[in-house]
Amino acid sequence: MTAESLPLLFSTPADAVGDDLRLLLSRLAAVAHPAWERLDRKYAERLEQLGIKPLERRCLAAITVGAAARLFGRGDSAAEFLEETTYQGRRLAKLDFEQNSIPAALAEYEKLLLPVIRRKAPVDSARYESVRQHLLFPVVLTLNNAYYQVREAETQAFYEVFWAELEARQLDDLLGRFMTALAKFCRADQARFFLLDSEQNLLVQRACHKGKAADLAAAPSRQYLHPFSFSPAEKNASLDPAWNTRFATVWSVPMLSKRRLAGVLQFAFAKPYDWLPRERQLLVTAAERCMMAIEKQRLVEHLGLQERQIRKLAEGMMHVEEAERRRISRELHDQTGQDLLWIRLQMEMIEQELPEGDKRWKTRMADVRDMTERTIVEVRRLIGALSPAVLEQLGLAAAMRQLVNRFRQSHQSKVKLNAGRLPAIPKQLEVIAYRLVQECLNNVAKHSSCSNVNISLSAADQILTLHVEDDGVGFHVEEGLAKDGSFGLSGIQERVALLGGRVVIESRVKDSPPGSSKQVSKKKMTQSSSGTKIYVELPIPREGGHPKTPTVDTNPNIAAAETMSLSGAR
Numbered sequence: 001m002t003a004e005s006l007p008l009l010f011s012t013p014a015d016a017v018g019d020d021l022r023l024l025l026s027r028l029a030a031v032a033h034p035a036w037e038r039l040d041r042k043y044a045e046r047l048e049q050l051g052i053k054p055l056e057r058r059c060l061a062a063i064t065v066g067a068a069a070r071l072f073g074r075g076d077s078a079a080e081f082l083e084e085t086t087y088q089g090r091r092l093a094k095l096d097f098e099q100n101s102i103p104a105a106l107a108e109y110e111k112l113l114l115p116v117i118r119r120k121a122p123v124d125s126a127r128y129e130s131v132r133q134h135l136l137f138p139v140v141l142t143l144n145n146a147y148y149q150v151r152e153a154e155t156q157a158f159y160e161v162f163w164a165e166l167e168a169r170q171l172d173d174l175l176g177r178f179m180t181a182l183a184k185f186c187r188a189d190q191a192r193f194f195l196l197d198s199e200q201n202l203l204v205q206r207a208c209h210k211g212k213a214a215d216l217a218a219a220p221s222r223q224y225l226h227p228f229s230f231s232p233a234e235k236n237a238s239l240d241p242a243w244n245t246r247f248a249t250v251w252s253v254p255m256l257s258k259r260r261l262a263g264v265l266q267f268a269f270a271k272p273y274d275w276l277p278r279e280r281q282l283l284v285t286a287a288e289r290c291m292m293a294i295e296k297q298r299l300v301e302h303l304g305l306q307e308r309q310i311r312k313l314a315e316g317m318m319h320v321e322e323a324e325r326r327r328i329s330r331e332l333h334d335q336t337g338q339d340l341l342w343i344r345l346q347m348e349m350i351e352q353e354l355p356e357g358d359k360r361w362k363t364r365m366a367d368v369r370d371m372t373e374r375t376i377v378e379v380r381r382l383i384g385a386l387s388p389a390v391l392e393q394l395g396l397a398a399a400m401r402q403l404v405n406r407f408r409q410s411h412q413s414k415v416k417l418n419a420g421r422l423p424a425i426p427k428q429l430e431v432i433a434y435r436l437v438q439e440c441l442n443n444v445a446k447h448s449s450c451s452n453v454n455i456s457l458s459a460a461d462q463i464l465t466l467h468v469e470d471d472g473v474g475f476h477v478e479e480g481l482a483k484d485g486s487f488g489l490s491g492i493q494e495r496v497a498l499l500g501g502r503v504v505i506e507s508r509v510k511d512s513p514p515g516s517s518k519q520v521s522k523k524k525m526t527q528s529s530s531g532t533k534i535y536v537e538l539p540i541p542r543e544g545g546h547p548k549t550p551t552v553d554t555n556p557n558i559a560a561a562e563t564m565s566l567s568g569a570r
Helices: 003-009 019-031 033-049 054-061 065-073 078-094 099-120 125-167 171-186 277-353 359-386 389-394 396-410 427-448 477-481 487-498 556-562
Strands: 190-197 202-209 228-230 249-257 260-269 414-419 452-460 463-470 502-508 518-520 531-539
Touching: 019 033, 019 065, 019 099, 019 125, 033 054, 033 065, 033 099, 054 078, 054 099, 065 078, 065 099, 065 125, 078 099, 078 125, 078 277, 099 125, 125 171, 125 277, 171 190, 171 202, 171 260, 171 277, 249 277, 260 277, 277 359, 389 396, 389 427, 396 414, 396 427, 396 452, 427 452, 427 463, 427 487, 427 531, 477 502
Parallel strands: 414 452
Antiparallel strands: 190 202, 190 260, 228 249, 249 260, 452 463, 463 531, 502 531
């Protein structure tokens, strides 16, 4: 009979212990009664000779044939014996006793018992000797289940610790999840999680399991550097003073960082409960894992704080940049522009006052006047590029049309603009969208050598979408993005990131074979024969809202794709 056949024959291991077997064991208890203490003593000596430790010897002695016989002799049921076997099996598992060694250890008891049976009951000795074979099956099956339960509980504990590390977003949340998982594993009545506050040099409670939360703190001590189990009544080492009178046993597990005390885990039990090796080892290992997760979480929070500070600084710099553009634009308009207009007017007046016959001076004066007029036009173009008044007065769509018209006047490329009806957009978003298109057109003018440029601008579902495409020579995306001195790239990245936006860029070099372009995108885009495509999404904040902070992806490839820039790429 094997363990696999049990479901077909018995519903539980106790069913395998029939009435006949219980009766035989009860009779065996009476037959060998005077010899039980001597057998137990000899069995303990034999196990000691085999190198088996005291706690392990105690567990094995509780599940021998003799132990079963005495239980049945007292009138206990098979279920009660197998319940005791399960308990002792769990303890053996936690003692890290090799499961395959149990049958051999139990057989040592039977070697001592058989001579006593043959001497006390020679007629029925054959029947008593068969008891071992019939009892071994339910015992082994119960022990297998007990070992499985212990290993399953250990696996579940590490699984919960792993998910706590994976799902926690803040340090306090992480500590609370760790505390709950480990307290559940060791079945503690209460648990406390203390971390060292290096500034105050105090162990401060950061998480608790059951009981009322309180502001607890204690001075660190060398005794907490090592794991230990103690009775609060005998040793005043509880970091929660209330435990000294309420609980019988406390487990203390250190958390070390660079061999220095960084925190302490303590578990309290209402009954005496000294821990076993595997429980201790799991808690120590889990504490090490917790410490690594805490350091990682602190680093993430520190990096997040630094990122927020950098973004806040970048946002301030962006506002300063736009304010400086407007200041320079006003000064050019109010001072330089007016001076140039006055110079042009004076030249025209002087030209009219020159004698009719003095053609040489009239020609030179006309040339200077024409140059002044061209300078006035260029200054007006610079004023419009620095701070387009139409953007503030008429909005983004009108400013885009003006920008495209000016581009057409100075470049041969055909530009097609498709700007649909746009909802009310915050000024900050309008400025960023305008600067993105402006930078795209600058790239087209400098590097593209294209014949056609298509620009589309639309808004739907609180998302402003910008799509710029040209049929130029294209460029290698990775090389363009890695180009030294490309300060516009980081500037545009920050502009888009400040609004929680997303940029996708795709380019293929002219006359390159299919598949030679580098696509840096999570979104599939249709490739043309050559040229560049740029796709931008910017969230439109609802009234009174603010742009959301973009999610930081730890995957460097995804992060690069999400923050790809529009400028400095060529």
